[in-house]
Amino acid sequence: MTDLQDQRATRREYTAPSLRRVDLADDPLEQFAGWFGDAVERGIIDATAMTLATATRDAVPSVRVVLMKHYDEEGFCWYSDARSQKSSEILGNPVGSLLFYWRELSRQVRVTGQVERLPDAQAQEYFDTRPRDSQFAAAASIQSAQIDSRDELVRRMAAVEASVGEGAVPRPGSWAGWLLKPQRWEFWQGREGRLHDRFRYVRRAKDWSIARLQP
Ligand SMILES: Cc1cc2nc3c(=O)[nH]c(=O)nc-3n(C[C@H](O)[C@H](O)[C@H](O)COP(=O)(O)O)c2cc1C
Numbered sequence: 001m002t003d004l005q006d007q008r009a010t011r012r013e014y015t016a017p018s019l020r021r022v023d024l025a026d027d028p029l030e031q032f033a034g035w036f037g038d039a040v041e042r043g044i045i046d047a048t049a050m051t052l053a054t055a056t057r058d059a060v061p062s063v064r065v066v067l068m069k070h071y072d073e074e075g076f077c078w079y080s081d082a083r084s085q086k087s088s089e090i091l092g093n094p095v096g097s098l099l100f101y102w103r104e105l106s107r108q109v110r111v112t113g114q115v116e117r118l119p120d121a122q123a124q125e126y127f128d129t130r131p132r133d134s135q136f137a138a139a140a141s142i143q144s145a146q147i148d149s150r151d152e153l154v155r156r157m158a159a160v161e162a163s164v165g166e167g168a169v170p171r172p173g174s175w176a177g178w179l180l181k182p183q184r185w186e187f188w189q190g191r192e193g194r195l196h197d198r199f200r201y202v203r204r205a206k207d208w209s210i211a212r213l214q215p
Pocket of ligand 1 (some may be wrong): 046049062063064065066067068078079080081084085086087143144
């Protein structure tokens with residue numbers, strides 16, 4: 001094992017103010033809004049980045065980062081190609097888990113629930129606001145499909161640009177919005193000596209049960 005491979009001595013203290021049961025909002029969305037606001041106010045780069053876990057029907061998991069584009073009482077939304085690996089997995093097994101990690105605040109939030117595709121009109125509305133380059137890239141790429149070279153990708157992008165000219169870039173029918181509807185949340189606040197504070201919210205008929213978890 002080289003020094004770089006051996007990371008057993010790499011550690012740091014997670015020092016942060018305590019997270020107490022009395023500090024928590026009854027509604028996890030409100031709790032999230034407060035923490036997300038803190039992350040934005042702190043100027044954390046990619047505060048909207050969330051690690052999205054999906055799994056095949058036979059439970060083989062995979063994760064990747066996507067950007068949260070909005071959240072509200074319905075859930076968390078991101079945009080992606082419906083032909084991608086993640087989307088295929090969601091279509092076969094419509095559940096997922098999201099993780100926000102805000103390192104500078106020693107906080108993570110985990111959210112788990114059912115995932116569904118948003119109406120195309122909503123995807124269209126957001127697609128229309130994207131920079132033109134991103135629109136062309138979306139139109140030229142079949143996300144997660146194999147390709148022989150980058151040159152081929154560049155050629156495809158140029159062909160789309162040529163065919164569109166000065167006009168609006170058509171949204172590929174597969175470019176879609178996705179919504180994860182929270183059933184379970186966990187708020188994690190890193191604390192000194194690894195005695196972290198963790199609280200889990202689980203959806204009940206009318207409200208949420210809240211429990212402290214061991215670190
Ligand atoms: C910071 C960051 C943001 C990303 N945002 C998105 C996104 O919003 N939508 C998306 O489809 N891919 C996004 N990606 C790329 C994905 O991580 C991933 O490579 C891609 O979606 C293909 O994943 P899949 O093959 O598992 O479907 C992002 C990657 C990073 C590092």
